[in-house]
Amino acid sequence: MTRLSVFFRVVAGTVGAYAVALLFTIALSRLLIVAGSDPVEATLGPTIASFAVFSGISIAVFHAPRLSRAWLWLLLGGGLFALVAGLV
Numbered sequence: 001m002t003r004l005s006v007f008f009r010v011v012a013g014t015v016g017a018y019a020v021a022l023l024f025t026i027a028l029s030r031l032l033i034v035a036g037s038d039p040v041e042a043t044l045g046p047t048i049a050s051f052a053v054f055s056g057i058s059i060a061v062f063h064a065p066r067l068s069r070a071w072l073w074l075l076l077g078g079g080l081f082a083l084v085a086g087l088v
Contacts, residue, residue: 005067008067008071009061009062009067009070012061012067012070012071012074013057013058013061013062014058016057016061016070016071016074016078017053017054017057017058017061017074018054019074019078020053020054020057020074020077020078020081021050021051021053021054021057022050023078023081023082023085023087024046024049024050024053024081025046025047025049025050026081026085026087027081027082027084027085028045028046028049029042029043029046029047030084030085030086031084032045032046057074057077060073061074
């Protein structure tokens with residue numbers, strides 16, 4: 001593994017994971033509010049769950065056999081959450 005590959009994995013594991021976890025939080029919060037949940041509870045639950053999402057994504061990025069596959073999954077997951085959140 002080259003230094004450049006490690007650098008891009010670190011970027012994917014931090015910035016990419018943060019972006020996907022953020023979109024996850026927004027999407028789930030909006031879904032819970034639409035479902036009739038209290039806005040405070042609808043925000044608190046997904047925010048706590050986003051820590052697990054961030055950790056899982058970071059681990060998956062470093063476990064992926066190819067860097068391109070890791071970025072592909074980040075883009076697909078982020079795009080899906082963005083669609084659900086209504087940001088696209």
